[in-house]
Amino acid sequence: MTTLQSVVRRRRAVAVAGAVSAGLLVLSACDKPSPVATITVGGDSVNSEALCYNDGKALDADSLKDCLKNADHAKSIKVGQDETVRIGVDPKIAEAGWIVLVNGRPFSDLSKETYRTIPNGAFFQEQYGTGGTTNTLAIQMGDKTKKGFWSFKLKKA
CATH class of the missing domain: 1.20.5 (Single alpha-helices involved in coiled-coils or other helix-helix interfaces)
Structure with a gap:
């Protein structure tokens, strides 16, 4: 050579x-990406990383306030009259437990599953406080100790 x-x-x-x-x-x-949550309606789906997430640790009040300001930029999906809303979460979210919030109010019990469904009848009904043409569906990681939030807009088709 x-x-x-x-x-x-x-x-x-x-x-x-x-x-x-x-x-x-x-x-x-x-930065490590936050876990992802997905909303599926019929053949359409949207997914999102967290509005706020601290690698699975509790969020303080200031962090929560700042992150909820970004909820206006949530991804949206149309929901038809007879369609079911399917929610899928990353196993990290399920492990910590999660609840569904609709328009800021708790809508479900704590779940440790990675998937759940909500019938369309729960949305766009005055009797449930979800009237109108758009509702915000949020996923809160953790019950009393809030560890993350994901937000989506459900629009009446």
Whole structure:
């Protein structure tokens, strides 16, 4: 092997090592994504990371206040008259327990399942306080100790 070939190989090895190191550095600088929640109605679905999430630890009052301001930017999905709303959550959310809030009010008991359904009849009804054409469906991770919030807009189709 000539000296020139040896130099070229060393340069390639250094370049590859540098590229791998740079890639690992970029990945280590990224925040871990929050768990995802998904709403499915018929064949349509929307999913979202948390409005606020502290890696599964309790959120303080200031964090909650700030995060709920972002609820206006929630993803929306249309709900037809005879359709069922299906809610799926990441296993991390289920492990901590979660409840469904509709328009800010508790709508379900604490669940440790990753999936649940709510019939359309529960939405867009004055008697349930969900009248009108749009309702906010939120998922709260944790019961008394709030650990995260996900928010969606349900629009009457």
